[in-house]
Amino acid sequence: MTLPxxxxxxxxxxxxxSLFLMCAFPLHFWxxxxxxxxxxxxxxxxxVWDAIGVASYGMIYAFIxxxxxxxxxxxxxxxxxxxxxxxxRVALLSVFTLVISLWAMVSQLYFxxxxxxPDSILQALAHNAHxxxxxxxxxxxxxxxxxxxxxxxxxxxxxxxxxxxxxxERITLLSMFYIFLSFVGLVIVIIRNV
Amino acid sequence: xxxTINRRDFLKLAGLLPLSLAAPRFMQTSLGxxxxxxxxxxxxxxxxxxxxxxxxATTPNIAELAERAIVYNNHYAGGNFTTTGTASLLTGxxxxxxxxxxxxxxxxxxxxxxNIFNVFKDHYRxxxxxxxxxxxxxxxxxxxxxxxxxxxxxxxxxxxxxxQTLFGNDEDIASVGWxxxxxxxxxxxxxxxFLSQLYQPxxxxxxxxxxxxxxxxxxxxxxxxxxxxxxxIDWISERLIAAPQPFLGxxxxxxxxxxxxxxxxxxxxxxxxxxxxTEKPLSVFSQKQDKHDLLRRRTEYDEYILHxxxxxxxxxxxxxxxxxxxxxxxxxxxxxxxLQERGISGHSTATxxxxxxxxxxxxxxxxxxxxxxxxxxxSAIDILPxxxxxxxxxxxxxxxxxxxxxFAPTVxxxxxxxxxxxxxxxxxxxxxATSASITMMKEQYKIHYYMNYxxxxxxxxNELISLFDVQTDPEELVDLSISHKKIANAxxxxxxxxxxxxxxxxx
Numbered sequence: 261m262t263l264p265x266x267x268x269x270x271x272x273x274x275x276x277x278s279l280f281l282m283c284a285f286p287l288h289f290w291x292x293x294x295x296x297x298x299x300x301x302x303x304x305x306x307x308v309w310d311a312i313g314v315a316s317y318g319m320i321y322a323f324i325x326x327x328x329x330x331x332x333x334x335x336x337x338x339x340x341x342x343x344x345x346x347x348x349r350v351a352l353l354s355v356f357t358l359v360i361s362l363w364a365m366v367s368q369l370y371f372x373x374x375x376x377x378p379d380s381i382l383q384a385l386a387h388n389a390h391x392x393x394x395x396x397x398x399x400x401x402x403x404x405x406x407x408x409x410x411x412x413x414x415x416x417x418x419x420x421x422x423x424x425x426x427x428x429e430r431i432t433l434l435s436m437f438y439i440f441l442s443f444v445g446l447v448i449v450i451i452r453n454v
Numbered sequence: 455x456x457x458t459i460n461r462r463d464f465l466k467l468a469g470l471l472p473l474s475l476a477a478p479r480f481m482q483t484s485l486g487x488x489x490x491x492x493x494x495x496x497x498x499x500x501x502x503x504x505x506x507x508x509x510x511a512t513t514p515n516i517a518e519l520a521e522r523a524i525v526y527n528n529h530y531a532g533g534n535f536t537t538t539g540t541a542s543l544l545t546g547x548x549x550x551x552x553x554x555x556x557x558x559x560x561x562x563x564x565x566x567x568x569n570i571f572n573v574f575k576d577h578y579r580x581x582x583x584x585x586x587x588x589x590x591x592x593x594x595x596x597x598x599x600x601x602x603x604x605x606x607x608x609x610x611x612x613x614x615x616x617x618q619t620l621f622g623n624d625e626d627i628a629s630v631g632w633x634x635x636x637x638x639x640x641x642x643x644x645x646x647x648f649l650s651q652l653y654q655p656x657x658x659x660x661x662x663x664x665x666x667x668x669x670x671x672x673x674x675x676x677x678x679x680x681x682x683x684x685x686x687i688d689w690i691s692e693r694l695i696a697a698p699q700p701f702l703g704x705x706x707x708x709x710x711x712x713x714x715x716x717x718x719x720x721x722x723x724x725x726x727x728x729x730x731x732t733e734k735p736l737s738v739f740s741q742k743q744d745k746h747d748l749l750r751r752r753t754e755y756d757e758y759i760l761h762x763x764x765x766x767x768x769x770x771x772x773x774x775x776x777x778x779x780x781x782x783x784x785x786x787x788x789x790x791x792x793l794q795e796r797g798i799s800g801h802s803t804a805t806x807x808x809x810x811x812x813x814x815x816x817x818x819x820x821x822x823x824x825x826x827x828x829x830x831x832x833s834a835i836d837i838l839p840x841x842x843x844x845x846x847x848x849x850x851x852x853x854x855x856x857x858x859x860x861f862a863p864t865v866x867x868x869x870x871x872x873x874x875x876x877x878x879x880x881x882x883x884x885x886x887a888t889s890a891s892i893t894m895m896k897e898q899y900k901i902h903y904y905m906n907y908x909x910x911x912x913x914x915x916n917e918l919i920s921l922f923d924v925q926t927d928p929e930e931l932v933d934l935s936i937s938h939k940k941i942a943n944a945x946x947x948x949x950x951x952x953x954x955x956x957x958x959x960x961x
Contacts, residue, residue, distance in 0.1 A: 290645065290647055291635075294634070294645050305802075305878070306556055306557050307556065310558065313624065317627070317630075317631025317632065318645045321632075321645065325649050328648075329648060368643035370642070371638075371641060371643050372641075372643045449621070449628075452624040453621055
């Protein structure tokens with residue numbers, strides 16, 4: 261499938277780059293966070309070079325995953341009405357990517373921090389006739405709300421769009437640094453494998 | 455219809471190729487020599503084996519077979535984890551000689567040729583391991599092995615098997631990287647936010663037919679994919695029956711190493727059986743595991759041993775019925791033990807208490823009909839010279855072990871000292887100076903020496919010494935280092951002198 265180019269109503273090059281960098285940011289951030297968390301564990305068992313190796317593989321996979329998420333997000337963007345400007349649509353997709361990523365992080369933090377739902381919620385679920393269905397409905401409502409509210413501001417308010425644009429600017433800068441780290445990771449992996 | 459061959463089938467066929475190439479050479483040159491099979495079950499502690507007196511009946515099959523074997527009751531590994539333990543077994547040397555200290559470490563290059571495969575040149579040499587860490591050593595010896603069976607051959611199919619192919623020169627760390635990226639199964643979190651969520655259902659689907667056989671999950675080999683011990687045992691058994699003779703086979707299976715995932719047959723076999731472990735004081739290296747957790751993990755470990763016991767019994771019977779054992783020496787042992795006490799679970803520990811270093815050793819020799827118990831203290835380094843002796847080959851000068859009784863032509867030196875060591879923070883080309891544990895056994899005494907660990911430094915110490923009489927106190931409950939100060943000091947002096955001597959070339 262060929263995406264229409266700028267002025268072709270869907271995306272322009274700058275928009276696609278911004279979207280890719282927005283997709284890459286949470287994935288690289290999470291990888292780095294957990295890789296740093298693992299460093300002492302790996303060093304304890306082997307050495308610093310191996311710990312750097314594990315992180316390097318992580319950065320390469322994060323880059324590949326970023327590309328995949330970017331492709332999915334770009335395709336989803338084709339479903340958004342062209343009545344919105346390219347800038348608004350990219351901002352909306354960025355919001356979508358960030359919110360989904362944040363929820364994916366929360367789902368892993370649940371295990372990472374070994375937290376449990378409050379007893380009162382568990383009790384309520386246990387007494388419910390359809391606990392699983394209720395839980396999924398509640399989660400969907402919560403997730404959808406966290407997406408719909410910022411999406412509304414991005415689409416309806418110039419101020420909302422400006423806030424998002426500023427955020428994208430800052431994040432893309434950081435994201436470029438992460439992409440650079442992925443490249444360093446690739447070099448390290450090549451060195452380890454020759 | 456066109457028949458296709460998948461990668462697994464290809465590897466199986468490829469495995470037979472060396473057989474056809476090598477058969478004439480071995481048949482012509484070594485007719486009449488005995489075969490040798492070494493079976494290693496990883497992290498198999500003698501402490502938890504009923505054959506050695508454990509109160510849970512964990513090894514009924516091995517106990518039955520032991521009635522026709524030589525049973526070594528006080529046998530010790532070279533280290534308390536795979537690298538060091540396996541290296542001592544395969545090289546017949548102490549850790550400070552082979553210097554494979556670090557996890558994923560290799561033998562020091564200068565002594566890499568000093569290995570069991572190199573000295574069994576007249577035999578067809580085969581080797582396999584599930585264990586990624588042991589595989590590092592086998593790969594180091596690959597030029598001395600006629601048939602190094604690919605590790606992934608006996609692993610279950612996986613979407614992650616590309617890692618071994620693509621990153622073959624960095625397989626171990628690439629596998630760790632892949633696991634930490636994609637697999638949520640163990641911890642519930644992974645580097646990948648989205649692919650990890652997709653991977654698990656796909657992988658589950660791939661192994662859904664056998665999942666029901668493993669209520670605690672399918673056993674996994676270190677950081678990567680699943681395996682079924684029975685499948686490995688079957689494949690190796692068939693391979694051995696067809697192998698050119700005489701052969702030396704080294705097969706290092708991962709069970710009962712953690713994760714302790716027994717089969718449905720043994721699941722909850724020891725649940726609520728009233729077993730009460732001996733109460734022991736917390737170690738200074740305690741991982742703060744509470745006693746309920748330790749008992750649960752011990753029970754799971756014991757149930758996993760039942761699975762190992764059954765599979766070994768099956769393998770033995772299969773080889774016996776094939777007639778192979780009529781001309782084969784079969785060795786059953788381990789690379790190190792496992793500990794579920796003193797606040798510690800597993801073997802990632804500085805400590806060198808009995809459960810983590812005392813391992814099984816049984817030798818089945820052709821024609822033996824009765825059990826022979828050997829109570830002398832023996833070491834993993836003794837296996838290499840013993841097997842050379844039993845196959846009428848010369849023992850090289852560099853071998854540090856001795857021929858095991860009852861095969862030894864002379865009585866064992868009563869002053870013999872046996873060493874076990876963990877020095878995983880030390881480099882092979884530097885003196886042993888940081889975070890190291892050494893135990894030395896002499897007569898009935900066992901001295902533990904721990905040096906330069908952060909856990910000790912927190913208490914203002916840089917070394918810790920304890921002394922036990924393991925004949926009268928096999929549980930190591932009474933530290934004699936104060937009450938028997940003279941003996942403790944003498945042994946410590948001896949140990950430190952030995953360490954200084956071994957460190958000298960690296961200073």
